Amino acid sequence: MNELAGKKLLLGITGGIAAYKSVELVRLLRKSAAEVQVVLSGAASQFVTPMTLQAVSGRPVRQELFDPAHEAAMGHIELARWADLVLIAPASASFLARLAHGFADNLLSTLCLATAAPIALAPAMNQQMWQNPATRYNVSLLEQRGIELWGPDSGDQACGEVGPGRMLEPAALMERVADRFRQGPLAGVRVLLTAGPTREPLDPVRFIGNRSSGKMGFALANAFVQAGAQVELVAGPVALETPSGVRRVDVETAAEMEQAVMDRVADCDIFVGCAAVADYRPDVVADQKIKKSQDRMEIRLVRNADILASVAGLPEAPFTVGFAAETQDPEGYAEKKRVAKRVDMIAANLVGAEQGGFERDENALTLLWDGGRERLPMADKSRLAKQLVSLIAGHYEKRDSA
Incomplete structure (x- = not known):
């Protein structure tokens, strides 16, 4: 049974070197017959191009909060209502802070506030940033609100340091997404x-x-x-x-x-x-x-x-x-x-x-x-x-x- 067939996944990508892994994640989701809409933060396009993500997702990539092509339909609300699941991968330390404190000044953070769909975050950052008290506090706020954190993993990092902060691999995130849609014996209870x-x-x-x-x-x-x-x-x-x-x-x-x-x-x-x-x-x-x-x-x-x-x-x-x-x-x-x-x-x-x-x-x-x-x-x-x-x-x- 394919739990993801026909499911609508909104994949948010924030600025970080782990963004290159998101291309493979989109490919895996599409292979499982899920519909994938990619939304890039402003910094994310410095690490991965909209053209690449459009090619693998089959949909135009969304980036701007004030997009004349979509604002007639209130674009951020349209996206927020469309999604069955919102996954931010990678989720930077900056984005964790913005979401924890309710900022709504770009497309990705705004639709997260406007959606009724479950939200999952796949953190990716330097190990010291992950362990910083400010980040730990933001994580605790997000978890108290029922937002799921998938990861991070621990190991070698692009900066040369070793520790917690690596984004989970695409295959592991794919499995988490599938688990989210599996119907257990207490589904909805x-x-x-x-x-x-x-x-x-x-x-x-x-x-x-x-x-x-x-x-x-x-x-x-x-x-x-x-x-x-x-x-x-x-x-x-x-x-x-x-x-x-x-x-x-x-x-x-x-x-x-x-x-x-x-x-x-x-x-x-x-x-x-x-x-x-x-x-x-x-x-x-x-x-x-x-x-x-x-x-x-x-x-x-x-x-x-x-x-x-x-x-x-x-x-x-x-x-x-x-x-x-x-x-x-x-x-x-x-x-x-x-x-x-x-x-x-x-x-x-x-x-x-x-x-x-x-x-x-x-x-x-x-x-x-x-x-x-x-x-x-x-x-x-x-x-x-x-x-x-x-x-x-x-x-x-x-x-x-x-």
Whole structure:
């Protein structure tokens, strides 16, 4: 099956030596029966000619925002509506910055703001530019908005340096494009997911937290995207890259996570509570650092809201999946939580032991639902996430079609 046949791909090319690879990318896309419209930035034509790209794409190359031949039809809007996918390859550091901050002063940046189609960027730049804090900040903004970043790769660069910043090869980008159009079991399904720990402040310096790394939740977010879902991730404080295609919201406390979830849950079909949310928070948070002046100190704790139970208890609740991280009898405690909170499925896992769980790359889960269970043995969290998403998809489909 050819996923790209008849698909409309808008390929933006910005200024950079990697632009020469875009000619081969156009050729591969056209070979797969996709329609390709090339749009060049002002600097891109210094590296690759419009004539070459027109020859391989079979379409006139677009360059100017104010083009008399197209402005009668509002050319940038016309292009924005035409595309099934917008891919910028290469995407320079300058273009990342322009898109992150909403500039619309050339054709390529304007149509990116005007399109409802998904946008993917294939970064290409010097390794130091890629690692610069300004670029990292721009990347985080783009990822939070659901823009996908494909790459960069790492290796030898045209400038003679070695490191991250190489544009992915045309064949790899071609595969990413094909993946984008493959229909997974959750195509079009909206997933809201929580991941990572929460931190409950004691004073401006200290907090109560837990050992969750967020790896399982982030692996699940990626697996849901691969299954075709539209994924929004509410993440506690973790040092993890946002999976491609995931819209991310960062929070710190349990109250902030609850607010972020409840603001979004009405727009989701599946909710997965994978975060390790603090059950309690300090009743009083000190304005200044607490000094070491006593041999003993008592901290009064108050209970946080139960996000999972709140979601499952909604009048029109999404398909709800919870996690139960336990240090003993995980299945027994998980089943009690499943029944008490009225969730559709719950994943039980043992933590605080050699078997896996927090701060590890492997885990094992037991999935429980009304009248059934399935054991997922120890595996890398990425592999485990794919198995779990497959199970969730099957049960969601049964409930949705009931």
